Structure formats: structure tokens, C-alpha cells
Amino acid sequence: MLELLSFGPGGWGDEILRGTGVTVAVASLAFVIGLLFGATAAAAKLSGSLPLRLAADTYTTVVRGVPALLVIWLFFFGGSGMVTWVAGLFGYGGRVELSAFAVGVAAVAVVSGAYAAEVIRGAVQAVPKGQIEAARALGMRRRLILRRVTVPVALRYALPGLGNVWQLTIKDTALVSVTALAELMRMAFVASGATREPFFFYCTAAVIYMAITTLSAAAFRAAERGAERGVRREAGR
Amino acid sequence: MNPAFALEILPQLLTGAVLTLQLVALALLLGLVLALPVALARLSPFAPVSALASGYIFVFRATPLLVQIFLIYYGLGQFEAVRESFLWPILREPFWCAILALMLNSAAYTAEIIRGGIRSVPYGQIEAARALGMSGPLLYRRVVLPLAWRQALPAYGNEMIQMVQASSLASTITLMELTGVARAIAARTFQPVEAFVIAGAIYLLLNFVLTRAVHWAERRVTHAAH
Amino acid sequence: MTAKGFGRFAAMLAAVMLLAACGEGDKQAQTAQSAADKPVPNPLRVATEGAYPPYNMVDPAGNLIGYDMDVMREVCSRMKVECGITAQAWDGIIPGLQAGKYDVIIAGMSITDERKQVVDFTQGYAITPAYFVALNDSPLHQLDLGLERIGLDEIDTTEEAAIAALKDALKGKSVGVQNATIHANFVEDALGDAVSIRRYDTQENLALDLASGRIDVGLADSTAWEAFLDSEAGRKAGFVGPGFDGGPFGEGLGIAVRKGEDRLLDALNAALNSMREDGTLKRMAEQWFGFDASAR
Numbered sequence: 153m154l155e156l157l158s159f160g161p162g163g164w165g166d167e168i169l170r171g172t173g174v175t176v177a178v179a180s181l182a183f184v185i186g187l188l189f190g191a192t193a194a195a196a197k198l199s200g201s202l203p204l205r206l207a208a209d210t211y212t213t214v215v216r217g218v219p220a221l222l223v224i225w226l227f228f229f230g231g232s233g234m235v236t237w238v239a240g241l242f243g244y245g246g247r248v249e250l251s252a253f254a255v256g257v258a259a260v261a262v263v264s265g266a267y268a269a270e271v272i273r274g275a276v277q278a279v280p281k282g283q284i285e286a287a288r289a290l291g292m293r294r295r296l297i298l299r300r301v302t303v304p305v306a307l308r309y310a311l312p313g314l315g316n317v318w319q320l321t322i323k324d325t326a327l328v329s330v331t332a333l334a335e336l337m338r339m340a341f342v343a344s345g346a347t348r349e350p351f352f353f354y355c356t357a358a359v360i361y362m363a364i365t366t367l368s369a370a371a372f373r374a375a376e377r378g379a380e381r382g383v384r385r386e387a388g389r
Numbered sequence: 390m391n392p393a394f395a396l397e398i399l400p401q402l403l404t405g406a407v408l409t410l411q412l413v414a415l416a417l418l419l420g421l422v423l424a425l426p427v428a429l430a431r432l433s434p435f436a437p438v439s440a441l442a443s444g445y446i447f448v449f450r451a452t453p454l455l456v457q458i459f460l461i462y463y464g465l466g467q468f469e470a471v472r473e474s475f476l477w478p479i480l481r482e483p484f485w486c487a488i489l490a491l492m493l494n495s496a497a498y499t500a501e502i503i504r505g506g507i508r509s510v511p512y513g514q515i516e517a518a519r520a521l522g523m524s525g526p527l528l529y530r531r532v533v534l535p536l537a538w539r540q541a542l543p544a545y546g547n548e549m550i551q552m553v554q555a556s557s558l559a560s561t562i563t564l565m566e567l568t569g570v571a572r573a574i575a576a577r578t579f580q581p582v583e584a585f586v587i588a589g590a591i592y593l594l595l596n597f598v599l600t601r602a603v604h605w606a607e608r609r610v611t612h613a614a615h
Numbered sequence: 616m617t618a619k620g621f622g623r624f625a626a627m628l629a630a631v632m633l634l635a636a637c638g639e640g641d642k643q644a645q646t647a648q649s650a651a652d653k654p655v656p657n658p659l660r661v662a663t664e665g666a667y668p669p670y671n672m673v674d675p676a677g678n679l680i681g682y683d684m685d686v687m688r689e690v691c692s693r694m695k696v697e698c699g700i701t702a703q704a705w706d707g708i709i710p711g712l713q714a715g716k717y718d719v720i721i722a723g724m725s726i727t728d729e730r731k732q733v734v735d736f737t738q739g740y741a742i743t744p745a746y747f748v749a750l751n752d753s754p755l756h757q758l759d760l761g762l763e764r765i766g767l768d769e770i771d772t773t774e775e776a777a778i779a780a781l782k783d784a785l786k787g788k789s790v791g792v793q794n795a796t797i798h799a800n801f802v803e804d805a806l807g808d809a810v811s812i813r814r815y816d817t818q819e820n821l822a823l824d825l826a827s828g829r830i831d832v833g834l835a836d837s838t839a840w841e842a843f844l845d846s847e848a849g850r851k852a853g854f855v856g857p858g859f860d861g862g863p864f865g866e867g868l869g870i871a872v873r874k875g876e877d878r879l880l881d882a883l884n885a886a887l888n889s890m891r892e893d894g895t896l897k898r899m900a901e902q903w904f905g906f907d908a909s910a911r
Contacts, residue, residue: 161676170677217550217596218589219557222568226589229581229710250716252703319451326453330561330816332665332704337455342673344463345666345819348848351464358452358460365451463820466827481829483813563791563813563824573814576706576795579713579733 153352156343164343164353171339172360178253178335179322182260186321187314189265194272208269215266220259220324227259228252228331256328256335264321271313275306308379315372319365326361336360395583398574402584405570406591412556412566416488417549420495427496428503442500449497454555458490462562487559491552498548506541507533539610546603550596557592567591650875655882658697660717661687665702666817668842669903670723670868673702682903683721686740686887689895690870693886705817706795709734712873719872719883723836725797725865735874737883739867741838741900741908744858745798748825748840749832755855758784767862778805781856785810788831791821798834801863818843825852838904 157165189211196208215223235250250258279302287297329337340357344350430442449457465471465480479485510533518532560569571588575581663671663683671681679700691698703711705722712720712734726736744764749755760777770778786809792799794814802812813830815821818839825833826848837858843849870887872879890896891909900909 161674164675167675167677214589214593218592219554219568221554221557221560222571222585222589222592225568225572225575225707226582226585228704228707229575229585229714250714252701252716323453326455327558329455330704331707332702334702337453340456341459342666343675344459345817345823346673346675348823348846349467350459350823351467354456354460354464358448358456361453361456362448362451463823466824466829472827481827483829561816563815565814569814572706573794573799575710577729577800579709581707581710 156347156349156352157356164339167339167343168336168356171334171336174334175322175325175336176364178256178260178325178328181257182264182325183318183321185257185261186264186268186317189261190268190272193265193269194276197269197273198276212266212269215263220263221327221330223263224256224259224327224330227255252331252333255331256325256333260321260324260328263324264317267317267320268314271310271317272306275310275313276302278309279305308383311372311376311379315369318368318372322361322364322368391580391583394580395587398584399587401574402567402570402588402591405565405567406595408564408566409553409556409595412487412491412559413552416491416495416556417552419488419492420499423492423496424499424503427500428507431500431504432507446497446500449494454490454494454558455561457494458487458558458562461490462486483559483562483564486562487564491555494555495548495552498551499545502541502544502548503537505544506537509540510536542603542607542610546600549599549603553592553595553599650873651877653876653878655694655696655879656718658699659691659719661698661700662703662708662711662717662720662722663700664705664708664722666819667723667839669838682741682899683723685899685903686896687721689890690883690886693889694882705793709871712871718879719870721870723839723868724871726867726869727797727863727865729800730871733874734871735876735880736869736871737880738887739869740887740896742860742867743836743838743904743908744860745834745864746837746840746858747832747834747855748844748852749855750825750828750852753831755784755832756853758856760856762857764858764860766860767864777857782806782809785832789813791815791824791830791833793818793821793835797864801859802834804863822849838908841904
């Protein structure tokens with residue numbers, strides 16, 4: 153059975169490995185871009201402007217309310233048209249074409265960003281007012297307070313939530329396989345079809361996903377511990 | 390966006406939405422029934438039992454649902470032994486395979502939600518109930534579970550909405566639920582954007598109604614407690 | 616449900632629809648632009664499915680192989696262009712062409728009137744009938760319609776009777792087809808009220824489910840079935856009833872390009888013509904199908 157996973161022309165080991173690489177690449181890019189979307193949306197939600205707040209609410213409500221699979225299909229079928237239209241707004245006249253990789257990253261990033269937005273908003277709101285007042289009393293300006301107080305404290309609060317968003321993002325990349333992007337799930341699918349051994353290949357994929365999620369969960373826990381350094385424990389904890 | 394075309398495909402999409410609702414309702418119900426023993430097993434002081442429950446929860450939460458569905462549908466169907474077993478009448482049907490995958494997945498998440506709820510029950514309440522002579526199942530039924538449920542309801546509301554979205558994966562194993570119908574329309578008419586946008590709107594509507602219902606239930610539960 | 620909550624929900628929905636509408640409107644405006652003068656792209660970006668043996672599939676080394684691939688590589692070399700072939704999901708393969716993700720599709724795609732409204736096709740490079748397949752122990756194998764082939768361009772009374780008898784035999788059965796194919800359309804239109812239709816993303820998964828007994832019968836291209844029937848799992852299955860062609864099954868398989876890109880279409884047709892004339896196409900068909908499927 154294991155010879156199915158051998159490397160080289162007879163086995164699927166190298167394809168699966170390459171697929172794993174694509175999965176990690178799509179997830180990482182989508183997570184980072186999603187963080188940008190999320191931070192922007194969170195800022196808009198916390199801003200005083202009603203239109204901005206409404207736009208950000210629409211984004212998070214709509215994207216979190218429809219299945220990620222549907223978002224991916226929509227991007228896959230209609231993505232280029234929409235991007236071309238947006239590019240047109242910025243004065244670019246030509247057609248913008250998206251590769252399957254770009255479509256996958258964009259779709260997963262949009263979903264990831266909507267969840268990240270809620271986490272970031274919650275974390276910023278959780279920053280104790282007293283800390284900001286204390287910073288102001290020390291004569292810090294708004295930008296400095298943001299950089300030295302709000303962001304570091306909020307980041308600490310946001311880390312566990314962002315860890316969850318990352319797990320979600322990795323799992324969502326599996327859905328991109330429906331567009332035939334050669335990521336891990338797609339490779340398991342192709343190998344299953346060619347060898348008629350679906351059980352073996354989907355189990356292999358499951359184990360690899362588990363390894364990725366477990367390793368990254370450990371990394372996030374380490375980061376959380378790092379962020380907790382220098383934080384005074386409450387009594388009794 | 391062509392309004393006439395949108396109107397034309399609406400009835401087909403609504404038929405798909407009915408199947409979506411069936412999948413979600415049944416998977417949630419069965420998932421909840423399974424989640425309770427899993428949560429209790431997870432809290433069990435007997436290490437092998439708790440490890441088994443932890444393992445189950447870990448596997449289903451650490452892998453994509455799509456892998457789980459394919460593993461159950463195509464993976465199990467591959468074996469002669471499964472095809473000749475008494476389980477085949479169930480595993481033969483894509484509907485039951487989807488229910489099985491969604492249910493197992495939902496139970497893993499719900500068990501954690503219930504566990505969190507149970508752990509949040511103040512110890513004083515349990516002591517008070519013990520002082521009144523309650524113990525074992527009665528204590529659980531009358532004190533621990535109702536209190537845990539109240540605590541867990543908001544998180545369970547999220548899980549319900551996640552299930553609506555998760556049910557879209559049933560389309561990958563030939564079920565014509567909402568996403569499946571949208572896909573078939575997109576493929577046949579070459580007007581994909583309409584089909585997916587309207588399907589998305591129906592999902593939003595479903596979730597909106599569900600969110601309201603959970604809010605209503607939350608208010609009722611908190612009200613009853615005072 | 617509060618009135619305010621619902622109003623906000625409706626506003627969000629309207630915003631999304633508007634966005635979709637804008638994206639769409641512009642797409643249509645752009646396609647007409649001087650497509651006819653567009654030179655043949657080099658490198659030429661080619662899309663295939665990669666899960667439809669023997670037309671296109673992936674070998675364990677990860678290479679795309681099959682009849683389509685051999686034909687396309689030869690066409691490209693005769694057109695003197697570089698070919699970059701990538702695998703795409705079948706469902707979205709035509710929208711992907713329209714969206715400009717690639718320039719041509721060669722994926723065992725039948726030339727049909729429905730598809731001709733959205734893409735242009737070259738001449739047919741293969742023509743093969745569609746067949747139903749069921750497991751050998753299925754009662755459907757006792758069905759004898761007395762016909763070997765039903766051409767759906769013009770249907771005579773015996774053929775009409777045969778189709779009615781077939782529909783009768785299939786009543787209440789589950790019929791598997793691949794989504795977005797002529798076979799799916801035919802089953803939907805001709806048998807939709809009698810059978811339960813199961814749509815698959817790939818032919819391979821359809822075959823997998825037929826072998827495991829999840830569906831009673833499948834409808835697909837005869838040559839696509841051959842790959843399955845030759846396999847270990849496929850030995851316990853066989854053709855049922857007559858072969859179908861013409862009408863909704865189209866005029867054979869063609870290479871698809873975006874509408875109006877005439878220079879590219881002419882160049883592809885010229886290459887196919889020369890391959891037909893010197894016997895290359897026939898040789899390739901015989902190699903992959905065991906018979907000359909290129910004949911018209």
C-alpha cells in the first residue's frame with residue numbers, strides 16, 4: 153500500500169508533497185491578506201463614520217453568513233469579471249486575469265478576513281481604558297499610544313482568536329480543490345480517481361492536515377506564551 | 390445581473406434550500422444527541438474514556454470537513470466488506486453519508502461547547518443540590534445540564550450557523566442542496582454569477598432567521614432563570 | 616425578527632447584488648472588442664480536465680496524458696506555438712475560458728448548440744456515441760430494444776418506441792451523469808421526470824459509484840466508459856441498450872475558443888485538417904480507443 157506514496161513516476165508521494173506545499177502557501181498568503189482585510193474592517197467598525205461601519209458590517213455579516221464553498225465558486229466563476237471592474241475604477245482598461253492560485257488565495261482571504269475582523273475588533277475593545285488614559289497622562293500622542301499601548305495589548309488578546317482563524321483558514325483551503333488548484337486535497341482526489349484507492353489517499357490527506365493544524369496550534373501557543381511575558385498574573389491563577 | 394433570469398431560477402434554488410434545511414436539522418439533532426455522551430466521556434475521571442473522547446474531538450476538528458465527507462462517501466464505499474455489511478443500505482445513500490459526516494463533525498464541536506458549559510456551572514450550585522439529597526443523573530438533569538445549556542447557548546447558536554454552511558459540502562457528493570443546484574444551474578446556463586449570488590442571499594436569509602431564533606431562545610432561557 | 620434588523624439585512628443584500636451586477640455588466644461589454652483581429656497567442660494557454668480517460672488524465676508522474684493531449688500537442692507544433700496545458704475543474708471550464716484564464720479548451724467536449732451560444736468550436740476531432748452502463752447483475756441487461764444506435768437528429772417511430780421503452784425500464788432508477796455534460800442535459804430533458812439524477816464532478820467518481828452499486832446505471836461517452844470497463848472494478852459492468860448520438864449529443868468533440876477569435880479558430884482548424892489528411896488523427900485515435908474515432 154505504501155508504494156502508492158513513493159516518490160518518482162510510479163507513486164503519488166511527490167504530488168502529495170507538492171500539494172501540501174501549495175496548501176500551506178495558499179493558507180499563509182490568505183491568512184496574511186485576511187489579516188489586512190480584518191484589521192481594515194475592524195478599524196472601520198470602530199470608527200465614528202456610519203457608512204464605514206455599515207460597509208464593514210456588510211462585509212463580515214455577508215461573508216460569514218454564506219458557505220465558504222459558495223464564495224469560492226463565485227470567485228472562480230465571476231472573479232475575473234469583478235476584479236476587471238474594480239481595476240477599471242482605478243483607470244485600468246485591460247482585462248485582469250486570475251490564475252486558479254490567485255482565485256483560491258483571494259477567496260480564502262476574504263473569508264479569513266471576515267472572521268479576523270471580529271477577533272481584532274473584540275481585542276481592541278478589550279484594551280483597558282485605564283491603560284490608554286495612563287498613556288495619555290504620560291503625554292503620549294495618539295499615534296504613539298496606538299503603537300505602544302493599543303496594538304501590543306490588543307495583539308495579546310487577539311492571539312488565541314487569530315489562532316482559531318488560522319485553523320479555519322487551513323481547512324478552508326481544502327475547498328479550493330473544487331477549482332482544480334493542485335493543493336493537497338486536489339492531489340488526494342486525483343490520486344484516488346487514478347488508483348481507485350480513495351480511502352488510502354483521503355486518510356493520507358487527513359493525517360497531513362492534522363499534522364499542519366497541530367504544529368501550527370503549538371506555534372500559536374508558543375506565541376501566546378511569548379506575548380504573556382511580563383504580564384502580571386492575577387491572584388489565584 | 391438579469392432579474393428575469395434570477396426569478397426563473399429561484400424556484401429551483403428554493404427546492405435546494407429545502408434539502409439544505411433537512412440536512413442541517415437532522416445533522417444538528419443527531420450531532421447533539423452524540424455530543425452529550427462525548428462531552429461527559431471527555432470529563433470522565435477514567436483516563437482511557439476521556440482519551441478516547443479527546444481523540445475523536447481532535448481528529449474531527451483538526452481535519453477539513455471535505456476530507457471527512459470524501460472519506461466516508463468514497464473511502465468506505467471502496468471496500469467489499471462495507472458493501473456487503475448491514476451498513477451498506479445507509480452508506481449507499483449520499484444523503485446518509487452527508488448526514489453521517491455532518492453529524493460526526495458537529496458532535497465534535499458541540500461536545501466541546503457542552504464541556505465548556507458544564508465546567509462553567511458554579512460549584513456552589515452543585516453543592517447546594519447535593520445538600521438537598523440530589524445525586525447522579527438527577528443532579529445532572531435538574532441542575533448541571535440546564536445551567537450548562539444556558540451558558541452554552543450562544544456558542545451553540547454559532548455552531549448551528551456553521552452547520553448551515555457546512556451542509557454546502559454535501560453538493561460534492563452529488564446531493565442537490567442549495568449549493569448543488571446553484572452549481573448545476575451555473576454549469577447549464579453559463580450564467581454563474583446570478584445562480585451563486587441568489588443562493589448566497591438564501592443562505593443569508595436562513596442564517597438571519599436562525600440568529601433571531603437563537604436570540605429569542607437565549608432571552609427565554611435567561612428570563613426563566615430569574 | 617425586528618423591522619430595523621430586517622431593513623439592514625435587506626440593505627446589505629441589495630449592496631451585494633449591485634456589486635455583482637456591476638461586475639457582470641462590464642464583462643459583456645468587453646468581450647466584443649476586436650476579438651476577430653486578435654493574433655494567435657503564443658504561448659497558447661490550454662485548459663483540460665485531467666480526469667476523463669482516455670481523453671485526458673494525470674499519470675502518477677503528474678503528467679497530463681491522453682488522446683486530447685496528443686492531439687493538442689501536435690496541433691500546437693503544427694501551429695508553431697508553445698502550449699501550456701493546465702488542468703481545470705470541468706464545471707467551470709467554459710466560464711474560465713470566457714473569463715480569460717486560458718485561450719482554448721480541449722477536454723473531450725462535445726459540440727452542442729447550447730455551448731455554441733457561448734463559445735466557438737473547431738471542426739470535430741473525434742466522434743463517439745454515448746452509452747448507458749450498468750453492473751452485469753442488473754435487470755437492465757435484459758432490456759432489448761432491437762437497435763444498435765439511435766441518432767437523435769431525426770427520430771423515426773421505431774426509435775421513438777425504443778426511447779419510450781428505455782424510459783419505462785429506467786423508471787425510478789438512479790442514473791449517474793457528470794455535471795455540465797451533454798449526458799446530464801439529455802437525462803434531465805428526456806428522462807428527468809422518470810429517474811432520479813445523480814450528478815458527479817468527474818467521470819472517475821461516477822464510475823467509482825457505479826462499481827460500488829450506489830447508482831443503478833450511468834450515462835457517458837462510450838470511449839470514456841472503455842477505460843472503466845477495462846479496469847478491475849469495471850469487469851462486472853457492461854453497456855446497456857443502444858448507443859446515442861446526434862441531436863443533444865452534438866456533432867462530435869471540438870476544441871473550444873472564445874467567441875469571435877477567428878484567427879485562432881482558423882489556425883486550429885488548419886492544423887486539425889492537416890492532421891486529418893496525413894492520417895495523424897486516425898493513428899492517434901486508434902492508439903487511444905482501439906478504433907478510428909476521428910472519422911466523420
